[in-house]
Amino acid sequence: MTVSVLITSEFALSPPLEAQWLTGLPPARSTQISAWPDVQARHRSLIGSRLLAHGLHRRGFSGDVLATLRYPPQSRPTLALPVDFSLSHCEGRIVCALSTQGAVGIDVEALGGLIADDFRLYLSATERLWASRSSRRFYSVWTRKEAVAKAASERGLRDVARVDTTRGDQLATFDGRVWHTANVPVGRHHVAHLALAEAPCELNFHRLARAVLERDTWAVQADAAH
Numbered sequence: 001m002t003v004s005v006l007i008t009s010e011f012a013l014s015p016p017l018e019a020q021w022l023t024g025l026p027p028a029r030s031t032q033i034s035a036w037p038d039v040q041a042r043h044r045s046l047i048g049s050r051l052l053a054h055g056l057h058r059r060g061f062s063g064d065v066l067a068t069l070r071y072p073p074q075s076r077p078t079l080a081l082p083v084d085f086s087l088s089h090c091e092g093r094i095v096c097a098l099s100t101q102g103a104v105g106i107d108v109e110a111l112g113g114l115i116a117d118d119f120r121l122y123l124s125a126t127e128r129l130w131a132s133r134s135s136r137r138f139y140s141v142w143t144r145k146e147a148v149a150k151a152a153s154e155r156g157l158r159d160v161a162r163v164d165t166t167r168g169d170q171l172a173t174f175d176g177r178v179w180h181t182a183n184v185p186v187g188r189h190h191v192a193h194l195a196l197a198e199a200p201c202e203l204n205f206h207r208l209a210r211a212v213l214e215r216d217t218w219a220v221q222a223d224a225a226h
Helices: 015-023 027-034 039-058 125-131 135-152 156-162 210-225
Strands: 002-009 084-090 093-099 104-110 163-168 171-174 177-183 190-196 202-207
Touching (some): 002 210, 015 027, 027 039, 039 084, 039 210, 104 135, 125 135, 135 163, 156 163, 163 177
Parallel strands (some): 084 104
Antiparallel strands (some): 084 093
């Protein structure tokens, strides 16, 4: 199984670039995002979609790769392509994971001051004991749990408490099924984890600069003009 993770830093979109990236989405999704009053939320979502498009193009998919992107109510987003994907964003980072075989989930969080005791409903006693009063350990447990929940369940946050991370650093369980987890290198001010249905044969991390995503956009435009 080949898995790729694309990572970029958050940045503000110019009005022309935001408009261009909106047109690259299916109409229903474009209309939905356009109506969001939170500019930062719009930009993070659009950057995530461009990471996804970039990752699909790297895998050899051509043309309008986001044309079949769907966000069903109460369900994971899907593509009519033989690729599973997961997106996550927080203050400062946006990440996208793609897998050619089996489900994948990813979660990224900005490192803050939360500790395990703040989330007793979601962390088991054993997980809270391991994390103790360390914020970094709490975010490590949390991102592993949420990545697994995103990969394994349609219910997302509501199933985080059912993910058990006490099997080891790279394994977790959900409803009796074992999931593989991996740390994602997102910088010392952030924490991220990947969850996979199977151990990957190849796992690649790619840091992308803003200029790369912008260049992709204008390259697609030029191709369409010809």
